[in-house]
Amino acid sequence: MTSLVLTKVNQILEQIHPLLATPILVVVIVGVASWIYTRMVRGSYNLSLLNKIPGPRPLPLLGNAIDVAVPHQDFLKTLTRLVLNSGPAMKFFLAHRPYVVLSKAPGFETIMSSNKHITKGPDYKFVHPWLGFGLLTSDGSKWHSRRKMLTPAFHFKILEDFLIIMNEQSSILTNKMAKLQPGQNTIDMFPQITFCALDIICESAMGRNINAQGNSNSPYVQSLFKASDIIFHRATSPWIWNDILFHLHPFGWQFRSALKVLHDFTDNVIKDRKALFKAEKQKAQSSTTKDLEDDLMGKKKRLAFLDLLIEVSDDGKILTDRDIREEVDTFMFEGHDTTAANMSFTLYLLAIHPEIQKKVQQELDDLFIDDPDRPASMDDLAKMKYLEACIKESLRLYPSVPLMSRTIHEDTTIEGQLVPAETNIILYTYLLHRDPEQFPNPEEFDPERFSSTKSHQRHAYAYVPFSAGPRNCIGQKFAMMEEKVVVSSLLRKFNLSSNVIPSKMELLPELILRPKDGIQMTVTKRS
Numbered sequence: 380m381t382s383l384v385l386t387k388v389n390q391i392l393e394q395i396h397p398l399l400a401t402p403i404l405v406v407v408i409v410g411v412a413s414w415i416y417t418r419m420v421r422g423s424y425n426l427s428l429l430n431k432i433p434g435p436r437p438l439p440l441l442g443n444a445i446d447v448a449v450p451h452q453d454f455l456k457t458l459t460r461l462v463l464n465s466g467p468a469m470k471f472f473l474a475h476r477p478y479v480v481l482s483k484a485p486g487f488e489t490i491m492s493s494n495k496h497i498t499k500g501p502d503y504k505f506v507h508p509w510l511g512f513g514l515l516t517s518d519g520s521k522w523h524s525r526r527k528m529l530t531p532a533f534h535f536k537i538l539e540d541f542l543i544i545m546n547e548q549s550s551i552l553t554n555k556m557a558k559l560q561p562g563q564n565t566i567d568m569f570p571q572i573t574f575c576a577l578d579i580i581c582e583s584a585m586g587r588n589i590n591a592q593g594n595s596n597s598p599y600v601q602s603l604f605k606a607s608d609i610i611f612h613r614a615t616s617p618w619i620w621n622d623i624l625f626h627l628h629p630f631g632w633q634f635r636s637a638l639k640v641l642h643d644f645t646d647n648v649i650k651d652r653k654a655l656f657k658a659e660k661q662k663a664q665s666s667t668t669k670d671l672e673d674d675l676m677g678k679k680k681r682l683a684f685l686d687l688l689i690e691v692s693d694d695g696k697i698l699t700d701r702d703i704r705e706e707v708d709t710f711m712f713e714g715h716d717t718t719a720a721n722m723s724f725t726l727y728l729l730a731i732h733p734e735i736q737k738k739v740q741q742e743l744d745d746l747f748i749d750d751p752d753r754p755a756s757m758d759d760l761a762k763m764k765y766l767e768a769c770i771k772e773s774l775r776l777y778p779s780v781p782l783m784s785r786t787i788h789e790d791t792t793i794e795g796q797l798v799p800a801e802t803n804i805i806l807y808t809y810l811l812h813r814d815p816e817q818f819p820n821p822e823e824f825d826p827e828r829f830s831s832t833k834s835h836q837r838h839a840y841a842y843v844p845f846s847a848g849p850r851n852c853i854g855q856k857f858a859m860m861e862e863k864v865v866v867s868s869l870l871r872k873f874n875l876s877s878n879v880i881p882s883k884m885e886l887l888p889e890l891i892l893r894p895k896d897g898i899q900m901t902v903t904k905r906s
């Protein structure tokens with residue numbers, strides 16, 4: 380490996396000036412660079428503790444960059460191999476920056492259950508220009524107060540109001556599917572489901588219908604995809620991590636123009652809804668002294684999360700328009716891809732397991748025996764137990780968020796290793812969910828794992844697709860509701876099949892887990 384580095388340095392120097400490429404100069408330059416690198420590491424990280432944690436041997440300057448610099452579709456396999464060679468806490472370096480990858484339940488518990496380890500890892504900085512420091516990205520007292528402020532918005536009673544939107548958008552999706560002619564009914568379901576999820580979250584978060592299902596070319600939808608795409612590429616391209624270099628790069632200006640569209644859109648919606656809110660408030664002065672949560676629940680209709688934010692903002696005294704935008708943008712960012720990926724993988728798993736698909740359809744047929752075309756009610760959703768188990772099992776095999784990261788600020792014992800302060804922790808959920816001690820035959824799709832008796836036999840942190848502890852997903856109930864509505868609407872009307880073989884499907888751990896080539900499925904009307 381060292382000889383590989385020397386050869387590379389030699390080539391670079393030769394390009395700069397042939398005289399520079401003498402062996403002595405190369406050795407001197409590599410030596411000085413290694414010394415500076417080691418000083419940097421010593422200066423900021425506790426190397427003596429880090430060296431005790433198992434992991435692949437790092438190279439000077441590069442750390443383990445060469446070990447993990449593989450094509451995106453090979454990343455999960457490569458990381459899994461490295462982790463399995465090292466153990467449940469594996470250390471590696473990217474340049475001078477140390478990471479510890481956790482892949483078993485006890486390690487996850489140490490981090491997730493703690494109120495101290497709530498700082499997100501350095502890679503979240505790439506979403507700051509879009510989301511600012513909203514609920515997903517903030518920490519400390521700002522995060523605490525925002526979390527407290529937003530929790531009532533996800534109360535069961537408030538979520539009920541979003542059911543109408545979910546049913547309406549599902550029905551647009553099923554109508555689109557019904558128009559597919561035989562011979563043309565094998566399609567990539569991933570984008571179809573994504574547009575539906577986007578329409579649902581946009582109307583729920585902002586009270587605006589962007590009609591992505593009808594027109595996916597709208598500037599807002601295109602900018603959202605563009606911004607997400609560039610964030611992912613930046614996170615995996617160290618040469619544009621630096622802000623100045625990024626702004627000079629073509630990605631930089633494309634990102635800025637996408638953000639302008641996204642921010643302008645949210646700003647305008649906030650302005651409109653604030654005006655509406657003011658007018659409504661003038662009409663109903665009596666509600667101003669009531670407790671916020673009761674107030675919201677008492678009202679006939681709450682169309683958007685944005686309303687709660689405007690209500691608590693106290694006309695800019697508690698939340699400015701910029702603060703409100705951070706949270707609305709965060710819901711848009713966190714709330715469409717995650718559910719879309721999970722719904723797509725669930726449909727796919729049911730498509731390749733026809734006997735399990737039949738059981739789900741039986742459950743739905745029994746529930747909708749009175750009228751197979753009516754919208755789903757909250758009561759129906761509560762009774763979709765088997766479908767829920769399928770969705771959960773799909774999230775186990777294909778967690779929408781396959782990796783998360785935190786930075787710890789104090790020395791912490793994790794999995795028996797003393798991990799020094801300022802180390803970045805990677806929570807490798809994709810592998811955690813494949814632990815054979817917790818999930819025998821882990822690659823097998825078996826919804827029975829989520830029957831109530833079997834769930835109790837597992838470690839409390841063995842299954843955490845929505846994270847767990849204080850920084851868990853605030854939107855998980857919303858997500859489960861949406862997914863049941865959309866998936867059940869499709870399965871009431873259609874049979875699904877697919878020739879895609881799970882072991883051949885290439886997975887990309889982008890901002891969310893995504894199939895590299897989409898998921899082709901055949902959609903046939905049920906007789």
Ligand code: HEM
Pocket residue numbers: 499514515516526709710713714715717718721778779780783784844845846849850851852853854855857858
């Ligand atoms: C299947 C769907 C979803 C999955 C698998 C999922 C998963 C997650 C995970 C793993 C986290 C923790 C991220 C981290 O620590 O870095 C998270 C946080 C979060 N999620 Fe979700 N999510 C889903 C849907 C949603 C929806 C629909 C919304 C909004 C309506 C949402 C809003 C959020 C927010 C705001 C946070 C940050 C919470 C905090 O730090 O206090 N999520 N989600």
